[in-house]
Amino acid sequence: MAETKRIMISLPNSLLEEVDDIVSMESKNRSEFIREAMKLYLRERKKIQIKEKMKNGYREMSQINLYLAEMGLEEDYNELISYENRLIGREEL
Template sequence: MSKLKRVVVGLPEETLATIDTLVSGTKICRSELIREACYFYIEERRRQTLREKMKAGYQEMAELNRLLAEEFACDFYLNYDESTSGWRKA
């Protein structure tokens, strides 16, 4: 683990009481619980950012796929000869 820095954070009494309840009967202290909570929060934010980027990417690809499908449909329509029920020679 990297070198630890000490910070002072103000917490509501209820939050501190909840933290104390969580650490009572365990082998971890308040500081460790708060470090873990910060780590989990940071990781969740990273995952959320990744999900948002993936969603945007999928939406962009959906638009590209739609345009390609429309282009293919136009080519399909233009190269099909209904009178012979077959394909025109290119």
Template sequence: MPEFKKVLITISSDLLNEAEDLARSNNATLDEVVQTALHEHLKKAKQEELVRQMEKGYQEMGEINLNIAEEFLHMENEVMQMLESDDKNGTKPPKT
């Protein structure tokens, strides 16, 4: 069972009134409403952080993939030139 600790927080009267109304309408305690709200907020923050990390990872991989493609571009161009030259001369490379 989780350990509980008492804390003192300061919130606006309007926010407290809304939380108390929510607790009443859901037959819950104010503690339960606050715990649920905090839990949901933390869960959302973790999800947003995961999305940020994934976006960063995809951007980094995009840069890596671009570098790899640029490294092999000159080789692909050479092969294309060789194939075009062979086609013009009527010779074809051996089939493998």
């Protein structure tokens, strides 16, 4: 394992009792439990950050896609008008 540092933390008694119950059931010690809990927290935090970045990316892309769709719709409309004008023998404006 990498170099370790000893830290001191303060916990409410009720939380420490819950931790101790889990530690005894899983045959671990408090340090192992705290390490695993911290790793889990950091992993979940990263997942949340990635999800937020993805949401922002999808929002940005939705604006781009809307713009492109509207451009395409306008182009299709102009082609339809041009086609109809040719059908009835009108000159394009």
